[in-house]
Amino acid sequence: MSLLQPETRNPKPETRNSQSGTRNSKLILHIDADAFFASVEQGFTPSLRNKPVIVGGTADQRGVVHTASYEARKLGVHIGMPLGQAKRLVPHATFLKGNFEHYQAVSRTMQDIYYQFTPAIEMTSLDDAYLDLTGTLKLHKRCCEEIAREIQARVYRAVKITVSCGIGTSKFIARIASGQNKPSGVSSVAPGKELDFLHPLPVEELPGIGRVARERLHQLGIFQIGQLAAIPKLLLIQLFGANGEKFWEFANGIDSREVNQRKIPKQISRETGFEEDVSDFNLVHEVLRYLTERIGKKMREEELVGQTVSIKIDYSGNRRFKKARSLSQLTDSTGIIHGMVETLLQETPFRRLRVHRVGLAVSKIKCKNWQGELFHERTRSEDLESAMDEIRRRFGFTAVMPANLINLRKHYRMEKSGFVLHAPALTR
Template structure:
């Protein structure tokens, strides 16, 4: 099938479509028998920025910022310079000093992600979001609804995303979720790959064990130490050996190595936490400098909870020191809340305990143990001020929505002041400031 005109005439291998001349031909002997798909937006954040500013189309774009921050997304032009997601910004800009750096605008990306999700749900109700820009779909039994098989329906979907939303997606089609995910990574960008029962093992066997879901760096290192470097090495071992090495996870990995994955596409994948974090331009040790940054992050988490109609009953504090050691602290069993102050109070108490002179490069805060918003901030006879607090924060949210995030600020949000001069050490890197493009901004420092 031609992915551009949908012509289905037989075309010799390696040639172009006989009808429209396109080289984007889709061939597989099991094409009409597969229905599990993984859809992934290509270089999502960067693609949205290029869509909104055509002048960026042919230049390397990095979404991220702050000389001490990390790359959130790099466009495919930037990737030719070796830039990848999660790379420190100073390394990315050393590799491609002429790249255009754009601060992330997560509200905009979320809105675009919802548009893509809406089109997915028109294909099937069985859509399992994995992140803002990717999801699994199960199109089993949708042939009569769409008048076409899953492959043709997905081809039309990909073209519609390009036409109506202005970004591109890559699609993987197979008979289970694991292989659909592997397939979607094979031909990015604008890819469409198929893995069936006839060829899946040939494709995954020579791949490193790190492609298997649930394998982190430590597990991969343990497997390599045991001589298990490739997927075929796992398949050649008896399951009992893998269970002895990895416990119960060994059996799961043995099945995946054989191309077996019984997981269903679950349409209601609940968020486990809502969080925000920032990396500093300079390491910070003083509690008084960390406190206002923590408050601003709590306000972000509060707003995200409200927009998601969720509340949290646990607060998590995340700190990374100058040696990249990560510490997380949790305060659980709290009354469900969406309010910034009620998130901030336990987070501040945990921060005070951790601020012992250690220099930190990153701080984050999150709400977990989530529940519906209806359960939040109900108050009781011992908490007479809660109703008023809810009204005040709702009023502040409305003002900010109309006039911008800076329209109303608590004094706590301003940087720590010492000897009459505002400290600059506590200024967060690019994960927090407002979005904006600055071609001259090589380090992403706040303007």
């Protein structure tokens, strides 16, 4: 029996239990949709099936290929290729800009199918998922390969796309296995055979090894994962920094990461009170701007986006004003959220009123899937916020602050982690 067991088109049922090799080993299934965007387009439009489809833009548009159907790949088209070059290679291909809403809907359908087999699911992108099947085989009364084939069948019936599956004792092994028998394959690495499977593979199969790292390793005469595994860990750290340690662990089959079942919060909110009730509108405005900065950073850290912005103003005398409004699209942008806050503040009563407490919330939260970024250019404000997040990560939250928050220093002590408001959680 080979260490990597690719399934044939009409496989015979397996009786081997992949957990039998090691009693306490995990059983992880990695699922990767084949040419996802292009496959979805072919599923929605039957006339495109079995024809070359290229997603990324129109044939006469500047840009690059985001994905291509296998019919186009066989003719030399690959991800990242300029659209003009793809057109010259395959002039008869269908070029599409892409429809993120369609892809998101198909991804949700796939996720619903996965939940029929285990509650332990980690969706890492629209088309990529880990399923922890540890302890589920007796429940399903079938081996893991049969479960994978059943998932493939249900996905194809539902959305007319194929997925490739990899089975292993860790997320890393399962991911590598899923790419070994594409498209529409099922590949399993038996417990205890991880290194025999990994070591003959080229080093670029390891996550994080791109062109530069690969060329550097090739210059050192290292071409296979087994050769990389034999290098002392400290030497790899000297060569590649913190990534070197991760390369060494993966090359030696070490991966203790769990399948994270992510729960999406209904909203992300921040609020604070004033030591004394205030009637200074500018102070209220600045505090809400600061809360917006905290929420925006939190959303980007957690890779979440939201659509509805709401403010809450508590006045003295137990009076409360709440106002909410939805944005035209999901966002994690501090600037966009604050723009809506300013709009809501214009509708908020302040005359002859004293404010006791203010709050801000963003709701209708969803995971930010970076594949959505393929269909629009990053704006200067997004680049700026990303740069500010990195500065704050390295030097503290107050290392860079909007100029219109400077007056908060008169009212609150400023520490590296933020202003010390009357809500301790906000200063963490």
